[in-house]
Amino acid sequence: MAAENHTDVSEFLLLGLSDDPELQPILFGLFLSMYLVTVLGNLLIILAISSDAHLHTPMYFFLSILSFVDICFTSTTVPKMLANIDAHSKDISYMACLTQMYFFMMFGGLDNFLLTVMAYDRFVAICHPLRYTVIMNPRLCALLVLMSWLVISLVALVHVLLMMRLTFSSGTEIPHFFCELAQLLKVARSDALINNIYLYVSTVLLGVFPVSGILFSYSKIVSSLMRMSSTESKYKAFSTCGSHLCVVSLYYGTSLVEYLSYAVTPSSQSSAIASVMYTVVTPMLNPFIYSLRNKDVKAALRRLLSRAITCSELSKHYGSLIQM
Template identity: 75%
Template sequence: MGLSEDPELQPVLFGLFLSMYLVTVFGNLLIILTVSSDSHLHSPMSFFLSTLSFVDICFVSTTVPKMLVNIQTHSRDISYRGCLTQMYFFIIFAGLDNLLLTMMAYDRFVAICHPLHYTVIMNPRLCVLLVLMSWFIIFWDALLHILLITRLIFSAGTEIPHFFCDLPEILKVARSDTILNNIFLYVTTGLLGVFPVIGILYSYSQIISSLMKMSSTESKCKAFSTCGSHLSVVSLFYGTVLGVYLSSSVTPSQRSSIASVMYTVVTPMLNPFIYTLRNKDVKGALERLLGRTVLDLLKIK
Protein backbone atom coordinates (compact mmCIF):
# COMPACT_ATOMS: atom_id res chain seq x y z
CA MET A 1 0.00 0.00 0.00
CA GLY A 2 3.05 2.29 0.20
CA LEU A 3 3.43 5.34 2.41
CA SER A 4 0.75 7.52 0.81
CA GLU A 5 -2.04 7.21 -1.75
CA ASP A 6 -1.90 10.91 -2.66
CA PRO A 7 -0.85 11.09 -6.37
CA GLU A 8 0.61 14.58 -5.94
CA LEU A 9 2.90 13.30 -3.20
CA GLN A 10 4.40 10.45 -5.28
CA PRO A 11 7.03 12.56 -7.14
CA VAL A 12 8.14 14.04 -3.81
CA LEU A 13 8.46 10.58 -2.25
CA PHE A 14 10.35 9.31 -5.30
CA GLY A 15 12.87 12.16 -5.21
CA LEU A 16 13.27 11.96 -1.42
CA PHE A 17 13.87 8.21 -1.25
CA LEU A 18 16.06 8.15 -4.33
CA SER A 19 18.27 10.83 -2.77
CA MET A 20 18.41 9.01 0.57
CA TYR A 21 19.23 5.72 -1.16
CA LEU A 22 22.08 7.23 -3.20
CA VAL A 23 23.52 8.98 -0.12
CA THR A 24 23.33 5.71 1.84
CA VAL A 25 25.08 3.66 -0.85
CA PHE A 26 27.74 6.29 -1.56
CA GLY A 27 28.42 7.01 2.12
CA ASN A 28 28.78 3.37 3.13
CA LEU A 29 30.91 2.56 0.06
CA LEU A 30 33.16 5.44 1.05
CA ILE A 31 33.53 3.98 4.55
CA ILE A 32 34.45 0.56 3.09
CA LEU A 33 36.97 2.12 0.70
CA THR A 34 38.48 4.25 3.47
CA VAL A 35 38.93 1.32 5.86
CA SER A 36 40.39 -0.97 3.19
CA SER A 37 42.81 1.64 1.83
CA ASP A 38 44.28 2.94 5.11
CA SER A 39 46.63 0.67 7.07
CA HIS A 40 45.94 2.64 10.28
CA LEU A 41 42.36 1.35 10.20
CA HIS A 42 43.19 -2.34 9.91
CA SER A 43 41.78 -3.09 13.36
CA PRO A 44 38.91 -5.26 14.68
CA MET A 45 36.62 -2.24 15.14
CA SER A 46 37.30 -1.06 11.58
CA PHE A 47 36.68 -4.57 10.26
CA PHE A 48 33.28 -4.63 11.98
CA LEU A 49 32.59 -1.09 10.74
CA SER A 50 33.27 -1.96 7.09
CA THR A 51 31.14 -5.11 7.45
CA LEU A 52 28.33 -3.01 8.97
CA SER A 53 28.57 -0.59 6.02
CA PHE A 54 28.26 -3.47 3.55
CA VAL A 55 25.27 -4.88 5.44
CA ASP A 56 23.63 -1.42 5.54
CA ILE A 57 23.90 -1.13 1.74
CA CYS A 58 22.25 -4.53 1.35
CA PHE A 59 19.69 -3.71 4.06
CA VAL A 60 18.42 -0.55 2.37
CA SER A 61 18.58 -2.23 -1.05
CA THR A 62 15.98 -4.82 -0.02
CA THR A 63 13.19 -2.24 0.28
CA VAL A 64 13.92 1.13 -1.36
CA PRO A 65 14.55 0.08 -5.01
CA LYS A 66 11.27 -1.86 -5.15
CA MET A 67 9.42 1.08 -3.64
CA LEU A 68 10.97 3.45 -6.21
CA VAL A 69 9.92 1.12 -9.04
CA ASN A 70 6.38 0.97 -7.65
CA ILE A 71 6.15 4.77 -7.50
CA GLN A 72 7.59 5.21 -10.99
CA THR A 73 5.34 2.58 -12.61
CA HIS A 74 2.24 3.61 -10.60
CA SER A 75 1.84 -0.01 -9.54
CA ARG A 76 2.04 -1.39 -6.02
CA ASP A 77 1.94 -5.05 -6.95
CA ILE A 78 4.53 -7.55 -5.74
CA SER A 79 4.50 -11.24 -6.60
CA TYR A 80 4.21 -13.93 -3.96
CA ARG A 81 7.78 -15.12 -4.61
CA GLY A 82 9.01 -11.55 -4.73
CA CYS A 83 7.43 -10.85 -1.36
CA LEU A 84 9.03 -13.95 0.21
CA THR A 85 12.42 -13.03 -1.30
CA GLN A 86 12.24 -9.46 0.00
CA MET A 87 11.19 -10.69 3.44
CA TYR A 88 14.01 -13.27 3.52
CA PHE A 89 16.78 -10.77 2.79
CA PHE A 90 15.25 -8.12 5.04
CA ILE A 91 15.34 -10.54 8.01
CA ILE A 92 18.95 -11.47 7.19
CA PHE A 93 20.34 -7.94 6.98
CA ALA A 94 18.27 -6.56 9.87
CA GLY A 95 19.51 -9.44 12.04
CA LEU A 96 23.12 -8.92 10.93
CA ASP A 97 22.88 -5.22 11.80
CA ASN A 98 21.76 -6.21 15.28
CA LEU A 99 24.54 -8.77 15.82
CA LEU A 100 27.27 -6.55 14.36
CA LEU A 101 26.39 -3.75 16.79
CA THR A 102 26.70 -6.31 19.59
CA MET A 103 30.16 -7.40 18.36
CA MET A 104 31.29 -3.78 18.19
CA ALA A 105 30.11 -3.23 21.77
CA TYR A 106 32.12 -6.29 22.87
CA ASP A 107 35.15 -4.94 21.00
CA ARG A 108 34.93 -1.64 22.92
CA PHE A 109 34.45 -3.56 26.17
CA VAL A 110 37.66 -5.53 25.64
CA ALA A 111 39.60 -2.45 24.43
CA ILE A 112 38.70 -0.34 27.50
CA CYS A 113 38.29 -2.93 30.26
CA HIS A 114 41.10 -5.32 29.20
CA PRO A 115 43.49 -3.18 27.11
CA LEU A 116 46.57 -5.35 27.77
CA HIS A 117 44.85 -8.44 26.39
CA TYR A 118 43.05 -6.67 23.53
CA THR A 119 45.26 -7.87 20.67
CA VAL A 120 45.20 -11.44 22.01
CA ILE A 121 41.44 -11.61 22.54
CA MET A 122 40.29 -9.64 19.49
CA ASN A 123 42.52 -11.42 17.00
CA PRO A 124 41.63 -11.49 13.26
CA ARG A 125 40.61 -15.13 13.44
CA LEU A 126 38.00 -14.44 16.17
CA CYS A 127 36.62 -11.41 14.31
CA VAL A 128 36.11 -13.37 11.09
CA LEU A 129 34.64 -16.28 13.05
CA LEU A 130 32.12 -14.00 14.80
CA VAL A 131 30.95 -12.54 11.49
CA LEU A 132 30.68 -15.97 9.83
CA MET A 133 28.74 -17.35 12.81
CA SER A 134 26.35 -14.39 12.58
CA TRP A 135 25.74 -15.05 8.88
CA PHE A 136 25.13 -18.74 9.60
CA ILE A 137 22.68 -18.10 12.46
CA ILE A 138 20.70 -15.41 10.65
CA PHE A 139 20.64 -17.44 7.41
CA TRP A 140 18.86 -20.33 9.13
CA ASP A 141 16.62 -18.01 11.15
CA ALA A 142 15.39 -16.27 7.98
CA LEU A 143 15.02 -19.57 6.11
CA LEU A 144 12.87 -21.10 8.86
CA HIS A 145 10.63 -18.02 8.91
CA ILE A 146 10.11 -18.30 5.14
CA LEU A 147 9.46 -22.05 5.28
CA LEU A 148 6.82 -21.51 7.97
CA ILE A 149 5.17 -18.81 5.87
CA THR A 150 4.93 -21.07 2.81
CA ARG A 151 2.45 -23.25 4.73
CA LEU A 152 0.08 -20.30 5.17
CA ILE A 153 -2.83 -19.41 2.86
CA PHE A 154 -3.23 -15.93 1.34
CA SER A 155 -6.07 -14.63 -0.78
CA ALA A 156 -5.47 -13.09 -4.21
CA GLY A 157 -5.05 -9.33 -4.09
CA THR A 158 -3.98 -9.26 -0.46
CA GLU A 159 -3.16 -5.73 0.70
CA ILE A 160 -0.13 -5.20 2.94
CA PRO A 161 -0.36 -1.94 4.94
CA HIS A 162 3.36 -1.21 4.57
CA PHE A 163 5.89 -0.14 1.94
CA PHE A 164 7.61 -3.55 1.98
CA CYS A 165 6.86 -7.15 2.97
CA ASP A 166 7.39 -6.98 6.72
CA LEU A 167 7.04 -10.30 8.55
CA PRO A 168 4.56 -9.20 11.29
CA GLU A 169 2.35 -7.48 8.70
CA ILE A 170 2.38 -10.58 6.47
CA LEU A 171 1.24 -12.75 9.40
CA LYS A 172 -1.65 -10.34 10.07
CA VAL A 173 -3.08 -10.70 6.55
CA ALA A 174 -2.77 -14.52 6.34
CA ARG A 175 -6.03 -16.45 5.92
CA SER A 176 -4.87 -19.48 7.95
CA ASP A 177 -3.70 -20.14 11.52
CA THR A 178 -0.41 -18.34 12.31
CA ILE A 179 0.11 -19.47 15.92
CA LEU A 180 3.24 -21.49 15.06
CA ASN A 181 4.68 -18.57 13.09
CA ASN A 182 4.02 -16.17 15.96
CA ILE A 183 5.58 -18.49 18.54
CA PHE A 184 8.72 -18.85 16.41
CA LEU A 185 8.77 -15.07 15.83
CA TYR A 186 8.59 -14.35 19.58
CA VAL A 187 11.27 -16.94 20.38
CA THR A 188 13.71 -15.69 17.74
CA THR A 189 13.04 -12.07 18.68
CA GLY A 190 13.91 -12.95 22.27
CA LEU A 191 17.05 -14.86 21.37
CA LEU A 192 18.36 -12.67 18.54
CA GLY A 193 16.92 -9.35 19.70
CA VAL A 194 16.75 -9.16 23.48
CA PHE A 195 20.00 -11.03 24.28
CA PRO A 196 22.18 -8.83 22.00
CA VAL A 197 20.66 -5.73 23.65
CA ILE A 198 21.45 -7.19 27.07
CA GLY A 199 25.01 -7.85 25.87
CA ILE A 200 25.38 -4.26 24.69
CA LEU A 201 24.01 -2.86 27.96
CA TYR A 202 26.33 -5.11 30.00
CA SER A 203 29.35 -4.09 27.89
CA TYR A 204 28.67 -0.40 28.38
CA SER A 205 27.95 -0.81 32.08
CA GLN A 206 31.41 -2.35 32.45
CA ILE A 207 32.92 0.38 30.24
CA ILE A 208 31.36 3.13 32.36
CA SER A 209 32.55 1.38 35.51
CA SER A 210 36.12 1.25 34.15
CA LEU A 211 35.97 4.91 33.10
CA MET A 212 34.90 5.97 36.59
CA LYS A 213 37.96 4.24 38.04
CA MET A 214 40.35 6.23 35.81
CA SER A 215 42.02 9.09 37.64
CA SER A 216 42.97 11.13 34.57
CA THR A 217 40.22 13.22 32.96
CA GLU A 218 42.11 13.13 29.66
CA SER A 219 42.17 9.31 29.74
CA LYS A 220 38.44 9.23 30.41
CA CYS A 221 37.69 11.52 27.47
CA LYS A 222 39.99 9.58 25.15
CA ALA A 223 38.49 6.24 26.17
CA PHE A 224 34.92 7.47 25.83
CA SER A 225 35.62 9.05 22.42
CA THR A 226 36.62 5.62 21.07
CA CYS A 227 33.10 4.29 21.71
CA GLY A 228 31.13 7.51 21.21
CA SER A 229 30.33 6.87 17.54
CA HIS A 230 29.25 3.29 18.22
CA LEU A 231 27.07 4.39 21.12
CA SER A 232 25.41 6.97 18.84
CA VAL A 233 24.66 4.33 16.18
CA VAL A 234 23.33 1.90 18.81
CA SER A 235 21.06 4.58 20.27
CA LEU A 236 19.78 5.54 16.81
CA PHE A 237 19.13 1.97 15.66
CA TYR A 238 17.47 0.60 18.80
CA GLY A 239 15.72 3.88 19.57
CA THR A 240 13.99 3.93 16.18
CA VAL A 241 13.17 0.19 16.32
CA LEU A 242 11.64 0.64 19.78
CA GLY A 243 9.76 3.69 18.55
CA VAL A 244 8.28 1.73 15.64
CA TYR A 245 7.31 -1.15 17.96
CA LEU A 246 5.57 1.18 20.41
CA SER A 247 3.88 3.22 17.68
CA SER A 248 2.57 0.10 15.94
CA SER A 249 0.80 -0.95 19.14
CA VAL A 250 -1.09 2.34 19.52
CA THR A 251 -1.43 3.67 15.95
CA PRO A 252 -2.72 2.23 12.65
CA SER A 253 -0.34 0.15 10.54
CA GLN A 254 -0.12 2.88 7.91
CA ARG A 255 1.38 5.30 10.44
CA SER A 256 3.74 2.70 11.87
CA SER A 257 5.03 2.02 8.34
CA ILE A 258 5.97 5.69 8.08
CA ALA A 259 7.76 5.43 11.43
CA SER A 260 9.64 2.32 10.26
CA VAL A 261 11.33 4.46 7.59
CA MET A 262 13.57 5.67 10.42
CA TYR A 263 15.38 2.37 11.02
CA THR A 264 15.05 0.91 7.52
CA VAL A 265 16.26 3.95 5.55
CA VAL A 266 17.35 6.86 7.76
CA THR A 267 19.61 4.91 10.14
CA PRO A 268 21.73 3.24 7.39
CA MET A 269 22.06 6.67 5.76
CA LEU A 270 23.25 8.40 8.95
CA ASN A 271 25.73 5.70 10.08
CA PRO A 272 28.58 6.83 7.76
CA PHE A 273 28.16 10.45 8.88
CA ILE A 274 28.20 9.46 12.56
CA TYR A 275 31.36 7.37 12.22
CA THR A 276 33.06 10.02 10.06
CA LEU A 277 32.25 12.98 12.30
CA ARG A 278 32.68 11.32 15.71
CA ASN A 279 35.60 8.98 14.99
CA LYS A 280 38.88 10.87 14.59
CA ASP A 281 40.71 7.91 13.01
CA VAL A 282 38.05 7.38 10.34
CA LYS A 283 37.76 11.12 9.74
CA GLY A 284 41.53 11.45 9.28
CA ALA A 285 41.70 8.45 6.96
CA LEU A 286 38.82 9.82 4.89
CA GLU A 287 40.57 13.19 4.54
CA ARG A 288 43.77 11.46 3.42
CA LEU A 289 41.82 9.34 0.91
CA LEU A 290 39.99 12.34 -0.54
CA GLY A 291 43.25 14.30 -0.63
CA ARG A 292 44.97 11.55 -2.63
CA THR A 293 41.98 11.35 -4.98
CA VAL A 294 42.08 15.10 -5.67
CA LEU A 295 45.84 14.97 -6.32
CA ASP A 296 45.40 12.06 -8.72
CA LEU A 297 42.71 13.96 -10.60
CA LEU A 298 44.94 17.03 -10.86
CA LYS A 299 47.79 14.91 -12.20
CA ILE A 300 45.51 13.41 -14.84
CA LYS A 301 44.45 16.90 -15.96
Protein backbone atom coordinates in the same frame (compact mmCIF):
# COMPACT_ATOMS: atom_id res chain seq x y z
CA MET B 1 -12.92 -14.09 -1.53
CA ALA B 2 -12.06 -17.74 -1.03
CA ALA B 3 -8.63 -18.62 0.27
CA GLU B 4 -6.22 -20.01 -2.25
CA ASN B 5 -3.03 -21.99 -1.82
CA HIS B 6 0.19 -19.99 -2.04
CA THR B 7 1.12 -21.81 -5.24
CA ASP B 8 -1.80 -20.09 -6.98
CA VAL B 9 -0.83 -16.62 -5.73
CA SER B 10 1.25 -14.90 -8.38
CA GLU B 11 1.61 -11.52 -6.71
CA PHE B 12 0.86 -9.26 -3.77
CA LEU B 13 0.04 -5.56 -3.77
CA LEU B 14 2.27 -3.21 -1.76
CA LEU B 15 0.11 -0.23 -0.76
CA GLY B 16 3.14 1.95 0.09
CA LEU B 17 3.16 5.03 2.28
CA SER B 18 0.44 7.01 0.53
CA ASP B 19 -2.19 6.68 -2.20
CA ASP B 20 -2.12 10.39 -3.00
CA PRO B 21 -0.90 10.78 -6.63
CA GLU B 22 0.50 14.25 -5.89
CA LEU B 23 2.77 12.83 -3.17
CA GLN B 24 4.29 10.12 -5.37
CA PRO B 25 6.91 12.36 -7.10
CA ILE B 26 7.86 13.83 -3.72
CA LEU B 27 8.24 10.37 -2.17
CA PHE B 28 10.24 9.19 -5.18
CA GLY B 29 12.67 12.13 -4.99
CA LEU B 30 12.98 11.90 -1.19
CA PHE B 31 13.66 8.17 -1.02
CA LEU B 32 15.96 8.22 -4.06
CA SER B 33 18.05 10.96 -2.44
CA MET B 34 18.18 9.11 0.89
CA TYR B 35 19.11 5.86 -0.83
CA LEU B 36 21.94 7.45 -2.83
CA VAL B 37 23.28 9.18 0.28
CA THR B 38 23.15 5.87 2.17
CA VAL B 39 25.01 3.94 -0.53
CA LEU B 40 27.63 6.63 -1.21
CA GLY B 41 28.21 7.38 2.48
CA ASN B 42 28.69 3.75 3.47
CA LEU B 43 30.83 3.06 0.39
CA LEU B 44 33.12 5.92 1.37
CA ILE B 45 33.49 4.44 4.85
CA ILE B 46 34.36 1.02 3.37
CA LEU B 47 36.87 2.51 0.88
CA ALA B 48 38.48 4.70 3.55
CA ILE B 49 38.96 1.75 5.91
CA SER B 50 40.21 -0.67 3.25
CA SER B 51 42.66 1.83 1.75
CA ASP B 52 44.18 3.10 5.01
CA ALA B 53 46.57 0.81 6.87
CA HIS B 54 46.02 2.76 10.10
CA LEU B 55 42.41 1.55 10.15
CA HIS B 56 43.17 -2.15 9.72
CA THR B 57 42.07 -2.93 13.28
CA PRO B 58 39.16 -5.01 14.65
CA MET B 59 37.04 -1.93 15.45
CA TYR B 60 37.20 -0.61 11.88
CA PHE B 61 36.88 -4.11 10.41
CA PHE B 62 33.50 -4.42 12.15
CA LEU B 63 32.60 -0.89 11.03
CA SER B 64 33.28 -1.75 7.39
CA ILE B 65 31.11 -4.87 7.70
CA LEU B 66 28.37 -2.75 9.31
CA SER B 67 28.52 -0.27 6.43
CA PHE B 68 28.26 -3.09 3.88
CA VAL B 69 25.28 -4.60 5.73
CA ASP B 70 23.58 -1.18 5.88
CA ILE B 71 23.87 -0.85 2.09
CA CYS B 72 22.34 -4.29 1.63
CA PHE B 73 19.67 -3.65 4.27
CA THR B 74 18.42 -0.51 2.52
CA SER B 75 18.74 -2.12 -0.91
CA THR B 76 16.25 -4.84 0.00
CA THR B 77 13.34 -2.38 0.27
CA VAL B 78 13.97 1.04 -1.29
CA PRO B 79 14.75 0.07 -4.94
CA LYS B 80 11.52 -1.94 -5.23
CA MET B 81 9.57 0.92 -3.70
CA LEU B 82 11.12 3.39 -6.18
CA ALA B 83 10.44 1.05 -9.11
CA ASN B 84 6.78 0.72 -8.12
CA ILE B 85 6.36 4.49 -7.77
CA ASP B 86 8.04 5.10 -11.13
CA ALA B 87 5.93 2.45 -12.86
CA HIS B 88 2.72 3.53 -11.06
CA SER B 89 2.41 -0.04 -9.88
CA LYS B 90 1.98 -1.83 -6.55
CA ASP B 91 2.80 -5.36 -7.68
CA ILE B 92 5.37 -7.68 -6.18
CA SER B 93 5.53 -11.36 -7.06
CA TYR B 94 5.04 -14.03 -4.42
CA MET B 95 8.64 -15.29 -4.62
CA ALA B 96 10.04 -11.74 -4.75
CA CYS B 97 8.06 -10.93 -1.62
CA LEU B 98 9.45 -13.93 0.29
CA THR B 99 12.96 -13.16 -0.97
CA GLN B 100 12.66 -9.55 0.16
CA MET B 101 11.36 -10.67 3.55
CA TYR B 102 14.28 -13.10 3.98
CA PHE B 103 17.03 -10.60 3.16
CA PHE B 104 15.34 -7.85 5.17
CA MET B 105 15.31 -10.04 8.29
CA MET B 106 18.85 -11.28 7.64
CA PHE B 107 20.50 -7.89 7.19
CA GLY B 108 18.41 -6.30 9.94
CA GLY B 109 19.47 -9.07 12.33
CA LEU B 110 23.10 -8.73 11.24
CA ASP B 111 22.96 -5.04 12.15
CA ASN B 112 21.78 -6.06 15.60
CA PHE B 113 24.52 -8.66 16.09
CA LEU B 114 27.28 -6.43 14.72
CA LEU B 115 26.42 -3.67 17.19
CA THR B 116 26.78 -6.26 19.97
CA VAL B 117 30.11 -7.50 18.62
CA MET B 118 31.36 -3.90 18.37
CA ALA B 119 30.36 -3.31 22.01
CA TYR B 120 32.39 -6.39 23.00
CA ASP B 121 35.35 -5.05 20.99
CA ARG B 122 35.22 -1.77 22.95
CA PHE B 123 34.95 -3.70 26.22
CA VAL B 124 38.13 -5.66 25.46
CA ALA B 125 39.96 -2.53 24.25
CA ILE B 126 39.20 -0.53 27.41
CA CYS B 127 39.10 -3.22 30.11
CA HIS B 128 41.90 -5.43 28.76
CA PRO B 129 44.10 -3.10 26.67
CA LEU B 130 47.29 -5.14 27.06
CA ARG B 131 45.60 -8.31 25.76
CA TYR B 132 43.48 -6.58 23.11
CA THR B 133 45.47 -7.70 20.05
CA VAL B 134 45.68 -11.25 21.42
CA ILE B 135 41.97 -11.57 22.23
CA MET B 136 40.60 -9.69 19.20
CA ASN B 137 42.73 -11.53 16.67
CA PRO B 138 41.70 -11.71 12.99
CA ARG B 139 40.48 -15.29 13.39
CA LEU B 140 38.09 -14.39 16.22
CA CYS B 141 36.83 -11.30 14.37
CA ALA B 142 36.04 -13.34 11.27
CA LEU B 143 34.44 -16.07 13.40
CA LEU B 144 32.17 -13.58 15.19
CA VAL B 145 30.93 -12.16 11.88
CA LEU B 146 30.49 -15.65 10.38
CA MET B 147 28.57 -16.96 13.40
CA SER B 148 26.31 -13.89 13.39
CA TRP B 149 25.56 -14.43 9.70
CA LEU B 150 24.88 -18.16 10.13
CA VAL B 151 22.54 -17.70 13.11
CA ILE B 152 20.44 -14.93 11.57
CA SER B 153 20.36 -16.67 8.17
CA LEU B 154 18.97 -19.82 9.79
CA VAL B 155 16.37 -17.84 11.76
CA ALA B 156 15.25 -15.97 8.63
CA LEU B 157 15.13 -19.19 6.59
CA VAL B 158 12.82 -20.85 9.12
CA HIS B 159 10.53 -17.80 8.93
CA VAL B 160 10.34 -18.17 5.14
CA LEU B 161 9.69 -21.92 5.29
CA LEU B 162 6.90 -21.40 7.82
CA MET B 163 5.46 -18.64 5.63
CA MET B 164 5.29 -21.02 2.67
CA ARG B 165 2.79 -23.13 4.65
CA LEU B 166 0.25 -20.31 4.71
CA THR B 167 -2.48 -19.57 2.18
CA PHE B 168 -3.31 -16.16 0.75
CA SER B 169 -6.02 -14.67 -1.42
CA SER B 170 -5.13 -13.68 -4.96
CA GLY B 171 -4.12 -10.01 -5.10
CA THR B 172 -3.61 -9.75 -1.33
CA GLU B 173 -2.91 -6.17 -0.26
CA ILE B 174 0.03 -5.53 2.09
CA PRO B 175 -0.38 -2.18 3.89
CA HIS B 176 3.34 -1.41 3.79
CA PHE B 177 6.07 -0.35 1.34
CA PHE B 178 7.85 -3.71 1.64
CA CYS B 179 7.04 -7.30 2.58
CA GLU B 180 7.26 -7.14 6.35
CA LEU B 181 6.77 -10.43 8.16
CA ALA B 182 4.22 -9.14 10.69
CA GLN B 183 2.08 -7.59 7.95
CA LEU B 184 2.16 -10.80 5.89
CA LEU B 185 0.99 -12.82 8.87
CA LYS B 186 -1.94 -10.43 9.32
CA VAL B 187 -3.19 -10.84 5.74
CA ALA B 188 -2.78 -14.64 5.63
CA ARG B 189 -6.01 -16.56 5.20
CA SER B 190 -4.88 -19.69 7.09
CA ASP B 191 -3.94 -20.22 10.73
CA ALA B 192 -0.64 -18.51 11.50
CA LEU B 193 -0.35 -19.52 15.16
CA ILE B 194 2.95 -21.40 14.70
CA ASN B 195 4.37 -18.48 12.69
CA ASN B 196 3.39 -15.99 15.39
CA ILE B 197 4.85 -18.13 18.18
CA TYR B 198 8.14 -18.47 16.31
CA LEU B 199 8.11 -14.74 15.55
CA TYR B 200 7.67 -13.81 19.21
CA VAL B 201 10.25 -16.31 20.45
CA SER B 202 12.88 -15.34 17.85
CA THR B 203 12.25 -11.62 18.41
CA VAL B 204 12.68 -11.98 22.18
CA LEU B 205 15.81 -14.11 21.88
CA LEU B 206 17.43 -12.01 19.15
CA GLY B 207 16.52 -8.87 21.04
CA VAL B 208 17.33 -9.85 24.63
CA PHE B 209 20.74 -11.43 24.04
CA PRO B 210 22.26 -8.62 21.91
CA VAL B 211 20.88 -5.88 24.19
CA SER B 212 22.10 -7.77 27.26
CA GLY B 213 25.52 -8.12 25.65
CA ILE B 214 25.70 -4.40 24.92
CA LEU B 215 24.56 -3.46 28.44
CA PHE B 216 27.03 -5.90 30.01
CA SER B 217 29.91 -4.57 27.91
CA TYR B 218 29.19 -0.94 28.78
CA SER B 219 28.64 -1.71 32.46
CA LYS B 220 32.15 -3.17 32.54
CA ILE B 221 33.48 -0.21 30.55
CA VAL B 222 31.94 2.31 32.96
CA SER B 223 33.26 0.32 35.92
CA SER B 224 36.74 0.32 34.42
CA LEU B 225 36.59 4.06 33.69
CA MET B 226 35.56 4.81 37.27
CA ARG B 227 38.77 3.19 38.49
CA MET B 228 40.90 5.48 36.32
CA SER B 229 42.41 8.38 38.24
CA SER B 230 43.08 10.70 35.29
CA THR B 231 40.13 12.59 33.81
CA GLU B 232 41.98 12.85 30.51
CA SER B 233 42.44 9.06 30.40
CA LYS B 234 38.73 8.56 31.10
CA TYR B 235 37.74 10.93 28.30
CA LYS B 236 40.20 9.44 25.81
CA ALA B 237 39.05 5.88 26.56
CA PHE B 238 35.34 6.64 26.45
CA SER B 239 35.63 8.82 23.33
CA THR B 240 36.28 5.66 21.30
CA CYS B 241 32.79 4.48 22.33
CA GLY B 242 30.97 7.71 21.40
CA SER B 243 30.17 6.83 17.79
CA HIS B 244 29.09 3.31 18.67
CA LEU B 245 26.80 4.56 21.44
CA CYS B 246 25.19 7.04 19.03
CA VAL B 247 24.54 4.30 16.45
CA VAL B 248 23.18 1.93 19.13
CA SER B 249 20.87 4.65 20.45
CA LEU B 250 19.69 5.48 16.94
CA TYR B 251 19.11 1.83 15.98
CA TYR B 252 17.19 0.80 19.08
CA GLY B 253 15.57 4.21 19.49
CA THR B 254 14.00 4.13 16.04
CA SER B 255 12.89 0.51 16.56
CA LEU B 256 11.26 1.57 19.84
CA VAL B 257 9.56 4.51 18.12
CA GLU B 258 8.02 2.12 15.59
CA TYR B 259 6.79 -0.20 18.34
CA LEU B 260 5.33 2.64 20.42
CA SER B 261 3.69 4.27 17.41
CA TYR B 262 1.97 1.01 16.58
CA ALA B 263 1.00 0.44 20.24
CA VAL B 264 -0.49 3.93 20.58
CA THR B 265 -2.05 4.04 17.10
CA PRO B 266 -2.43 0.45 15.89
CA SER B 267 -2.73 1.29 12.22
CA SER B 268 -0.74 -0.11 9.33
CA GLN B 269 -0.12 3.39 8.00
CA SER B 270 1.56 4.59 11.20
CA SER B 271 3.63 1.40 11.35
CA ALA B 272 4.82 1.87 7.75
CA ILE B 273 5.79 5.50 8.34
CA ALA B 274 7.58 4.69 11.61
CA SER B 275 9.50 1.82 9.98
CA VAL B 276 11.08 4.32 7.58
CA MET B 277 13.20 5.49 10.51
CA TYR B 278 15.11 2.25 11.05
CA THR B 279 14.97 0.92 7.48
CA VAL B 280 16.13 4.07 5.68
CA VAL B 281 17.10 6.90 8.06
CA THR B 282 19.37 4.92 10.41
CA PRO B 283 21.57 3.35 7.66
CA MET B 284 21.84 6.80 6.07
CA LEU B 285 23.00 8.51 9.27
CA ASN B 286 25.52 5.87 10.40
CA PRO B 287 28.35 7.03 8.06
CA PHE B 288 27.89 10.64 9.20
CA ILE B 289 28.02 9.63 12.87
CA TYR B 290 31.25 7.69 12.44
CA SER B 291 32.89 10.24 10.13
CA LEU B 292 31.97 13.32 12.17
CA ARG B 293 32.77 11.88 15.61
CA ASN B 294 35.89 9.87 14.72
CA LYS B 295 39.18 11.62 13.98
CA ASP B 296 40.77 8.53 12.41
CA VAL B 297 37.89 8.06 9.96
CA LYS B 298 37.88 11.78 9.07
CA ALA B 299 41.62 11.67 8.41
CA ALA B 300 41.24 8.53 6.27
CA LEU B 301 38.41 10.14 4.29
CA ARG B 302 40.53 13.24 3.66
CA ARG B 303 43.42 11.10 2.42
CA LEU B 304 41.05 9.09 0.22
CA LEU B 305 39.52 12.22 -1.32
CA SER B 306 42.97 13.77 -1.74
CA ARG B 307 44.17 10.72 -3.67
CA ALA B 308 41.02 10.76 -5.80
CA ILE B 309 41.53 14.44 -6.66
CA THR B 310 45.21 13.86 -7.45
CA CYS B 311 44.38 10.94 -9.74
CA SER B 312 41.71 13.03 -11.47
CA GLU B 313 44.15 15.90 -12.06
CA LEU B 314 46.84 13.53 -13.36
CA SER B 315 44.40 11.90 -15.78
CA LYS B 316 43.38 15.31 -17.09
CA HIS B 317 47.05 16.30 -17.44
CA TYR B 318 47.96 13.16 -19.36
CA GLY B 319 44.84 13.54 -21.45
CA SER B 320 45.85 17.05 -22.50
CA LEU B 321 49.40 15.84 -23.31
CA ILE B 322 48.02 13.08 -25.53
CA GLN B 323 45.84 15.58 -27.38
CA MET B 324 48.88 17.79 -27.97
